Amino acid sequence: MASGRWNEMSFLEKMSNIGSEVSRTITAMERNDEVSKNAAFERSLELFDLTLNNSLTSSQLKELCRAREAWVDFVAYDNEYKSTKESWRNYFDQFLYAYAIQAGR
Amino acid sequence: MKLVEDNITTEELKDMAEKMFGNLVKAVVDIEKGTMVVNAEMHADEEKYFLEAGSNQQSLWGINIHPDKEGDDRIEFDSMINLRPSQNNRSRSVEDLEIQKRIIEIVNKLIK
Numbered sequence: 001m002a003s004g005r006w007n008e009m010s011f012l013e014k015m016s017n018i019g020s021e022v023s024r025t026i027t028a029m030e031r032n033d034e035v036s037k038n039a040a041f042e043r044s045l046e047l048f049d050l051t052l053n054n055s056l057t058s059s060q061l062k063e064l065c066r067a068r069e070a071w072v073d074f075v076a077y078d079n080e081y082k083s084t085k086e087s088w089r090n091y092f093d094q095f096l097y098a099y100a101i102q103a104g105r
Numbered sequence: 106m107k108l109v110e111d112n113i114t115t116e117e118l119k120d121m122a123e124k125m126f127g128n129l130v131k132a133v134v135d136i137e138k139g140t141m142v143v144n145a146e147m148h149a150d151e152e153k154y155f156l157e158a159g160s161n162q163q164s165l166w167g168i169n170i171h172p173d174k175e176g177d178d179r180i181e182f183d184s185m186i187n188l189r190p191s192q193n194n195r196s197r198s199v200e201d202l203e204i205q206k207r208i209i210e211i212v213n214k215l216i217k
Binding site for chain 1: 147148149150152153156157161162185186188189190191197
């Protein structure tokens with residue numbers, strides 16, 4: 001995704017888009033589809049990083065940095081922070097819901 | 106959490122380690138500014154500190170400092186914030202040896 005278009009999005013829209021890639025990653029994990037998992041995971045990190053490098057409030061920045069670290073831990077390492085697929089889906093669904101309200105849907 | 110711009114002693118780091126993780130202190134190094142932030146629970150918190158201060162994420166690298174070890178051995182290249190496919194770094198380590206060298210240079214300069 002071009003960073004120009006990304007910069008125009010609200011924080012909620014960005015988080016919803018990250019959530020889509022998170023969801024795709026998890027779905028691929030459930031199917032044991034390593035290729036799709038890796039592709040979606042890399043896209044999710046790209047979107048996390050595009051967002052981190054933008055103007056965020058202090059609390060948004062803190063949340064995003066922590067979420068990114070915990071996400072990497074869940075997908076690629078030992079899940080030290082003990083998150084679950086459901087917790088990730090629930091976490092990002094909240095942003096999707098808030099974005100839908102913001103967008104007047 | 107503490108920003109280290111000039112120096113920090115090994116004794117201070119040992120004290121920080123004892124109070125948190127036992128044998129290590131988490132740190133994030135800004136290789137562009139030549140500084141580091143130490144002593145947070147997560148590397149993400151140290152990353153956030155630097156980003157808020159205007160650092161580029163591409164310049165930030167997470168390490169663990171083991172104050173009971175000597176020299177370069179006290180630096181462990183291991184942090185989840187380092188996994189950045191956009192920079193071709195696909196593990197928790199710092200895969201670019203030039204960046205590793207730069208981190209070692211900065212850390213050794215800052216720890217007295």
